[in-house]
Every structure is written in structure tokens, then in C-alpha cells.
Amino acid sequence: MKYIEQGTRKFRLANLALFAGGFNTFAILWGMQPLLPDIARQFHLSPTMSSLSLSSTTVTLSVSMLIAGSLSEVFGRKSVMSFSLIASSALCILTAFAPTYHLLIVCRVLQGLVLAGLPAVAMAYLGEEILPSSLGLAMGLYISGNSIGGMAGRIICGTLTDFFNWHVALASIGVISLLASILFWAVLPPSSHFTARKFEIGKLAGSLVRQLAEPGLIYLFLIGFLLMGSFVSLYNYIGFQLIAPPYSLSQTVVGFIFIVYLVGTFSSAWMGMLADRHGRRKILQLSLLIVLLGASITLVPSLWLKIFGIAVFTFGFFAGHSIASGWVGRLSSHDKAQASGLYLFFYYIGSSIGGTVGGVFYSRLGWNGVVLMIAALTVLAIVFSVRLAVIAKRKWLVSTRNASN
Numbered sequence: 001m002k003y004i005e006q007g008t009r010k011f012r013l014a015n016l017a018l019f020a021g022g023f024n025t026f027a028i029l030w031g032m033q034p035l036l037p038d039i040a041r042q043f044h045l046s047p048t049m050s051s052l053s054l055s056s057t058t059v060t061l062s063v064s065m066l067i068a069g070s071l072s073e074v075f076g077r078k079s080v081m082s083f084s085l086i087a088s089s090a091l092c093i094l095t096a097f098a099p100t101y102h103l104l105i106v107c108r109v110l111q112g113l114v115l116a117g118l119p120a121v122a123m124a125y126l127g128e129e130i131l132p133s134s135l136g137l138a139m140g141l142y143i144s145g146n147s148i149g150g151m152a153g154r155i156i157c158g159t160l161t162d163f164f165n166w167h168v169a170l171a172s173i174g175v176i177s178l179l180a181s182i183l184f185w186a187v188l189p190p191s192s193h194f195t196a197r198k199f200e201i202g203k204l205a206g207s208l209v210r211q212l213a214e215p216g217l218i219y220l221f222l223i224g225f226l227l228m229g230s231f232v233s234l235y236n237y238i239g240f241q242l243i244a245p246p247y248s249l250s251q252t253v254v255g256f257i258f259i260v261y262l263v264g265t266f267s268s269a270w271m272g273m274l275a276d277r278h279g280r281r282k283i284l285q286l287s288l289l290i291v292l293l294g295a296s297i298t299l300v301p302s303l304w305l306k307i308f309g310i311a312v313f314t315f316g317f318f319a320g321h322s323i324a325s326g327w328v329g330r331l332s333s334h335d336k337a338q339a340s341g342l343y344l345f346f347y348y349i350g351s352s353i354g355g356t357v358g359g360v361f362y363s364r365l366g367w368n369g370v371v372l373m374i375a376a377l378t379v380l381a382i383v384f385s386v387r388l389a390v391i392a393k394r395k396w397l398v399s400t401r402n403a404s405n
Contacts, residue, residue: 003193006134010189014129015141017188018122020180022145023152024085025118028092028111029057031153031173034255035166037240042166043101048359051236055352056105058232060112062348066341068120074198077125077191084117085181092174096167119146120341128193151261158255216331216391217339219384221346223284223324226381228347229354230291230374231317236355237362237370238298238310247303260311264318271319272326281389284323288382290316295374298367320381321347331392 004010032054040050072080091111098104122142130138153173160169212218235258242249242257275283294313298306328343354377361369 003131004129004134004189005131006138011130011134011138013187014126014189015138017184018126018138018142019145021081021085021118021122021184021188022142023149024089024177024180024184025115026146026149027153027156027173028088028177029061029115029153030150031092031157031170032057032108033235034154034158034239034251034258035161035169036236037243038161038166038251039101039104045101046359047237047240047362048356049101051355051359053101053104053108054232054236055355057108057112057115058348058355059352060109061115062112062345062352064113064116065120065344065348068116069124069338069341072117072121072124077121077128078185078188080117081121081125081188082181082185084114084121085184086178087114089174089178089181092177093171094174096169096171096174119344123340125191129189129191147261147265151258154258154261155255158251158258162250162252212342214331214339215394216388217328217342219388219391220324220328220331221343222384223381223388224321224343224347225350226354226377226384227288227291227317227320227324228350229357230295230377231314232351232355233358233361233370233374234295234298234310234313237358237367238306240362241367242303242306246301257307257310260307260314263311263315267315267319268322272322275323275326280323280327281385281392284320284327285382285385287316287320287323288378288385291320292316292375292378295371295378299371327392 004014036047036050036053039045039053040047043050068080068084088111091107091114095104095107095111098107126138126142156173156176157166157169160172212221238257239251239254241247242254243251271283271287291313294309294311294316297309297312300306300309325340325343325347328339331339354373358370358373361373365372
């Protein structure tokens with residue numbers, strides 16, 4: 001069977017479908033973020049408790065990431081991704097009408113379980129179906145759908161909450177996502193190079209354990225954990241500060257501040273290119289220092305400097321995440337898909353734990369406490385990156401010696 005090639009109708013349809021799918025997944029996942037102050041107000045919650053509406057989703061997402069790829073080996077790539085998108089859209093609409101916070105959390109937990117279907121499977125689909133020379137463009141368009149979805153979800157929810165309420169905002173995201181899901185199902189070309197396999201839980205578990213024992217990989221997993229914990233903490237609680245005096249911004253304005261998210265689309269590609277040229281270790285550590293600098297700038301009272309600090313922080317985060325996630329495949333010596341799944345597991349667990357712990361720091365120490373926590377996590381990530389570089393260099397020397405022999 002022929003691979004899908006750039007310039008063909010199938011290529012355009014595949015990219016349209018995966019762009020729509022990425023938009024759906026990340027609009028649903030992150031659209032909740034600007035709503036946290038309103039949810040806290042309606043249900044009389046602390047910032048920490050309201051953040052559970054996001055953390056509960058990312059913790060179940062992280063677990064389901066480990067098995068969604070294996071399920072797609074049994075039921076097919078398109079089937080698993082389509083089910084994921086339609087089910088998560090329906091749950092998003094149900095979440096909007098949750099009468100109690102407990103029911104809202106139940107809906108968000110279920111969303112996390114089904115949301116993993118697209119991010120865990122899309123890259124496998126692209127790798128199997130797209131001609132290698134066209135893969136870079138296809139992957140870039142898919143990732144841009146992810147980032148635009150995350151940004152649009154925040155902006156749409158923030159704006160509609162201002163004009164109506166958070167219930168209307170969330171229901172609207174659900175309806176838009178449902179339409180995107182139907183588009184995805186209708187236009188994505190079926191798999192031509194996929195062969196169904198049996199689901200072997202023992203084999204999967206054994207592979208995951210071996211990945212954890214692989215020298216150096218655990219440090220990449222922990223860096224992903226620390227990066228995402230920092231990222232979610234900043235974005236979860238900056239809204240609480242900006243809608244309060246002396247800034248007193250509306251939800252619409254706070255939502256539009258998330259446009260700085262777009263700098264991540266640029267930094268992930270540009271810093272990744274620099275990493276290829278100057279070495280991953282140097283550019284990863286530079287990215288982590290940029291994260292630390294951006295978080296520190298947000299301590300300045302000036303609103304414009306705060307926004308600038310968020311942009312700098314976001315630039316560093318996406319650069320660091322791009323380099324770390326790409327490094328996983330290089331360090332892993334077997335079952336690279338499982339290694340990537342484990343990285344995403346730690347990544348989203350970091351979101352859950354970091355987002356919740358950040359709320360404790362915010363409740364007790366205000367914004368200074370959140371920045372203090374982010375600084376501690378980032379410094380720890382820098383320490384791990386130094387250790388990682390030593391191990392990576394040792395592995396390279398061993399492989400070079402073996403090749404020469």
C-alpha cells in the first residue's frame with residue numbers, strides 16, 4: 001500500500017483531521033484553567049480545591065496514556081482516536097451542567113480517561129501512514145493544532161464566562177469539540193499499514209519496568225514532571241492574581257493573555273534546532289534558566305512586565321519540553337513508544353501534583369509562594385539535567401568504543 005504523500009488529497013485530509021483532533025483534545029483539557037476563579041466562587045472553594053478540576057483530569061490522563069496506545073493495537077488507530085474525541089466532547093458538555101462540585105470532578109476524571117486516545121495514538125498513525133519525507137510537515141501541523149487548541153480553549157472560555165457564565169463557556173467548548181470530532185471521523189483516511197495485535201498486559205508491564213531501569217531515562221522523566229508541574233502552577237494561579245486588585249482584569253482580558261502561549265510554537269522548533277547544532281545538554285539547561293528568569297519577572301508589580309515574564313517562562317517551558325521529549329527516543333534502546341508513553345505519564349502526573357501543591361503555596365504565601373515553588377522545581381530540573389548529561393556522554397563513549405571494535 002502506498003504511503004500518504006505531501007500535496008495529495010489524502011495528505012490534506014489527514015492533516016485537517018489531526019489538526020481538528022488536536023484542537024479538540026487540548027481545548028477540552030486546558031479550557032478549564034481560566035474558569036478556576038469562577039468555579040471557586042460558585043462552589044465556595046479555595047484555589048487549591050478548585051484546581052482539582054484540572055488535576056483530576058491530568059492524573060487519569062497520565063495513567064490512560066500508558067494503555068491507550070496498546071488498545072489501538074487491538075481496535076485500530078482511527079477507532080480509538082474517534083472514540084476518544086467524541087466521548088470527551090460529550091463529557092465536556094455534561095461537565096458544564098454539573099450541579100455539584102463532586103459531580104464536576106467525576107466528569108473531569110472520566111474525561112482524563114478518554115482524552116488519552118488522541119495524543120497517545122496520533123504520532124503512531126502519522127509514523128505508519130505518512131511518507132517519511134512528508135512526516136515533518138504533518139507532525140508540525142498536528143502539534144500546531146495542539147497548541148492552538150490549548151490557547152483557544154482558554155480564550156473562548158475566558159471570554160464567554162465574562163459575557164455569560166462558566167457553564168455556557170464549557171458547554172460551548174464541548175459543542176465546538178463535538179463538531180471537530182465528527183470532522184475528524186469523517187475525513188481521516190483509514191489505516192493502510194496497520195496490523196492488529198493481541199493486547200498483552202504482561203509484555204506492556206515488563207517493557208515499562210525496563211524503561212525505568214534504562215540509564216538516564218529516569219532523569220528525563222523527572223525533568224518532564226518538574227517542567228509541567230511548574231507550567232501548570234503558573235497558569236493555574238496567575239488568573240487569581242490578575243482578576244484581583246490592583247489589576248482587577250476581566251476574564252476576557254485574562255483569557256487573551258494566554259495568546260503568549262503561541263511563543264511556545266516558535267520556541268519548541270527554534271530551540272530544538274539549536275539543540276541539534278549545539279548539543280541537547282546546553283540548550284536544555286538554557287531553556288530551564290529561561291523558565292527560571294520568566295517566573296522571576298512575574299514578581300514585578302507592573303502588569304506589562306508580568307505578561308512579559310509569562311511569555312519568557314512559556315518560551316523556556318516549550319523549548320525544554322521539546323528537547324526533553326525528543327531526547328527520550330535517543331536514549332531509549334528498545335520499545336521507544338513505551339518510553340515516550342512513560343515520559344507523558346510523568347509529564348501529566350507533574351501537572352496534577354504540581355498544580356495542586358502550587359495552590360497550597362498560593363493560599364499561604366500568595367503569588368510569591370508560587371514563584372518560590374517554581375524556582376525550586378526548576379533548580380532541581382537543572383541538577384537532573386547535569387546528571388543526565390554525564391550519563392548520556394558515558395553511553396555515547398561506550399557505543400563509539402563498541403562500534404570501533
